[in-house]
Amino acid sequence: MTFLELLLIAIGLSMDAFSVSICKGLTTKRFSWRMALVCGLWFGFFQALMPTIGYFLGAQFQEMIEAYDHWIAFGLLFLIGANMIREALSKKEEESTNGALDFKTMLLLAIATSIDALAVGVSFACIQVKLWSSVVVIGLTTFVFSVLGVKIGNVFGSKYEKSAGVIGGIILIIIGLKILLEHLGIISF
DSSP states (O other): OOHHHHHHHHHHHHHHHHHHHHHHHHTOSSOOHHHHHHHHHHHHHHHHHHHHHHHHHHHHTHHHHGGGHHHHHHHHHHHHHHHHHHHHHHOOTTOOOOOOOOHHHHHHHHHHHHHHHHHHHHHHHHHTOOHHHHHHHHHHHHHHHHHHHHHHHHHHGGGGHHHHHHHHHHHHHHHHHHHHHHHTTSOOO
């Protein structure tokens, strides 16, 4: 997997956290570095943790699924991407996230926005990527997007939230399709 592909996956995965961060930014009248950094740290850490867990879970079953690993990676990325698009398009306008930064609220939001990354970690085990560099890129990318999300939410409101979810979903579907087509020998990069 190239760095560009990894970065695109990281951007796609960070879109849920980005959307929630935009909602957090909506709750403040003035931009808060504290809120931005808290969101960035929570979401970035969990986006790095979940693919690590998924990778080790996937590695346990690697021998059993080796013949189908490209289909599994494609299927997981496709389902995650399609779900992100569906969620982005079905969000109600009045739906919002409160500005609370307490442990329970942030833990639940961090887990909820990073479940997709667990499945991506399983697909990483199937295609044998460099785990540690991958999770660092995913975590840092999510951190940056979360901090930016709080700022954008504070400045622009929810105008870009739906677009971010759709774009993130499309990116994951395209990368899953590329993995499948490369393995089948239809394309090569």
